[in-house]
Amino acid sequence: MNVSTAVPAPSSRPSPRSLRARDKLMRTAERLYAEHGFAGVSMRMIREAAGQRNNSAVQYHFSSRDELIVAILEQHAAAVERHRSRLVAVLEARGQASPREWIACVVEPGIEHHVELGTPSWYGRFLAQAVVEPGLREHARRAYTCTPSFQRLDRLHPSAGAGRDTELTERHAAMIRLLLVHMSADLETELAAGQATRDEAERAWRRLGDNLVTAVLGLSSALLPG
Amino acid sequence: MNVSTAVPAPSSRPSPRSLRARDKLMRTAERLYAEHGFAGVSMRMIREAAGQRNNSAVQYHFSSRDELIVAILEQHAAAVERHRSRLVAVLEARGQASPREWIACVVEPGIEHHVELGTPSWYGRFLAQAVVEPGLREHARRAYTCTPSFQRLDRLHPSAGAGRDTELTERHAAMIRLLLVHMSADLETELAAGQATRDEAERAWRRLGDNLVTAVLGLSSALLPG
Numbered sequence: 001m002n003v004s005t006a007v008p009a010p011s012s013r014p015s016p017r018s019l020r021a022r023d024k025l026m027r028t029a030e031r032l033y034a035e036h037g038f039a040g041v042s043m044r045m046i047r048e049a050a051g052q053r054n055n056s057a058v059q060y061h062f063s064s065r066d067e068l069i070v071a072i073l074e075q076h077a078a079a080v081e082r083h084r085s086r087l088v089a090v091l092e093a094r095g096q097a098s099p100r101e102w103i104a105c106v107v108e109p110g111i112e113h114h115v116e117l118g119t120p121s122w123y124g125r126f127l128a129q130a131v132v133e134p135g136l137r138e139h140a141r142r143a144y145t146c147t148p149s150f151q152r153l154d155r156l157h158p159s160a161g162a163g164r165d166t167e168l169t170e171r172h173a174a175m176i177r178l179l180l181v182h183m184s185a186d187l188e189t190e191l192a193a194g195q196a197t198r199d200e201a202e203r204a205w206r207r208l209g210d211n212l213v214t215a216v217l218g219l220s221s222a223l224l225p226g
Numbered sequence: 227m228n229v230s231t232a233v234p235a236p237s238s239r240p241s242p243r244s245l246r247a248r249d250k251l252m253r254t255a256e257r258l259y260a261e262h263g264f265a266g267v268s269m270r271m272i273r274e275a276a277g278q279r280n281n282s283a284v285q286y287h288f289s290s291r292d293e294l295i296v297a298i299l300e301q302h303a304a305a306v307e308r309h310r311s312r313l314v315a316v317l318e319a320r321g322q323a324s325p326r327e328w329i330a331c332v333v334e335p336g337i338e339h340h341v342e343l344g345t346p347s348w349y350g351r352f353l354a355q356a357v358v359e360p361g362l363r364e365h366a367r368r369a370y371t372c373t374p375s376f377q378r379l380d381r382l383h384p385s386a387g388a389g390r391d392t393e394l395t396e397r398h399a400a401m402i403r404l405l406l407v408h409m410s411a412d413l414e415t416e417l418a419a420g421q422a423t424r425d426e427a428e429r430a431w432r433r434l435g436d437n438l439v440t441a442v443l444g445l446s447s448a449l450l451p452g
Contacts (some may be wrong), residue, residue, distance in 0.1 A: 034360070035360060036360060036361075037264065037265075037359045037360050037361060038263065038264065038265035039263075039264035039265040039291075039359070040360075040361070065265075125358070125360065128358040129355075129358050129359070132351070132354040132355050132358055132408070132411065133263045133265070133355070134260070134261060134262060134263050134266075134351065135262075135263060135266070137415075167433075168437065171409070171434075171437055172441075174409065174412055175405055175409060175441055178404060178405070178408040178409070179401055179404065179405065182358070182404040182408065183397070183400065183401065183404070185358065186400055189363075207393075208397075211394065211397055211449065214448050214449055215398075215401055215445045215448060215449045216445075217448055218444040218445045218446070218447055218448020218449060219441045219442075219444045219445040219448070220444070221444055221448075222440050222441060222443055222444020222445070222447075223437065223440055223441045223444060
């Protein structure tokens with residue numbers, strides 16, 4: 001154990017004020033990216049919109065635009081992971097999952113996260129752009145799928161261990177992933193434009209969750225029957 | 227009829243050389259956007275990569291970045307529309323379509339277009355970015371769905387005229403659309419990275435087409451049964 005890294009000197013720990021400033025930059029960046037697109041937003045716009053007078057405020061907290069985007073992605077991925085971990089634990093305690101329960105464990109954590117975020121939110125549109133951005137798509141995919149809860153969920157799959165065509169299994173996983181990401185971005189856009197109340201938004205997110213579970217169930221049994 | 231607009235003066239018609247330059251800018255922009263993302267590419271990079279020495283070459287042909295992107299979108303949408311129009315005509319001649327034939331008419335025109343483009347291509351990744359870009363998403367959606375062939379296809383729908391929940395019908399259409407767009411971008415990325423031959427690429431596109439028809443059939447019968 002390396003004492004010098006394990007016990008950081010107090011001066012190397014960011015102050016609460018510095019953490020607040022970092023968080024404000026992340027929230028502001030997410031909103032601007034969602035509304036104007038990655039191509040339409042400069043570091044300077046983010047700094048100014050976050051009320052930072054210091055010209056190098058963004059550079060102080062994030063070495064690059066991609067590091068800023070990755071930090072936002074990881075914060076959300078961690079929140080989604082907490083929801084999924086809780087749902088998987090319930091199925092683990094029972095030792096099995098029906099196909100619908102298994103798929104609900106894939107779909108619902110993201111829906112729960114959106115319900116918590118309330119409306120207007122920006123994360124859905126932000127994520128949809130990150131997953132198609134050439135330099136970020138691999139990272140965004142891994143942040144959401146290579147997680148402990150997904151590994152636990154894999155072991156509970158109704159047909160776990162069955163021999164499968166790898167190309168088809170991966171394609172199937174990709175279809176589910178992009179349905180969740182882009183349908184969420186669509187609903188978020190609608191809710192933001194329609195100025196939905198928090199209650200209306202919650203109902204709309206749960207309806208989308210139900211539709212997605214149903215759609216994915218149908219898609220899965222057609223593509224990977226048996 | 228306004229004669230002055232219906233019969234343009236010869237001088238207002240672009241020269242073949244000007245049309246070639248315009249096309250070269252479009253092809254170059256598409257490739258750069260696919261490889262580096264909308265945010266990673268400036269008008270200057272496009273002009274230089276297209277071998278244009280004139281500083282205002284892009285501005286001469288396109289009044290804005292969005293106009294350039296829309297021109298690229300529309301060129302591809304027109305090619306996809308020609309494929310769909312041919313397929314719909316076959317079903318119209320018979321006067322009916324099975325659910326699988328109907329869905330094939332939605333899925334296959336885009337697949338055919340990719341087969342024609344060969345590999346490496348850039349259109350798939352370009353389109354995936356356009357449909358999530360806040361200022362372009364509505365335009366991109368309309369360019370591909372509000373077309374004569376889709377209107378003709380609607381009239382051939384196996385359950386045309388049946389009373390449907392509008393939210394669900396629209397959600398269903400959105401799911402299909404985003405499966406086609408983003409699964410195509412995924413395959414294009416793989417083929418470009420793996421340096422597939424033209425034949426390998428064609429087989430891979432047709433396999434994706436078959437998988438998509440199967441997946442969409444399953445999804446549709448689960449989400450909109452009966």
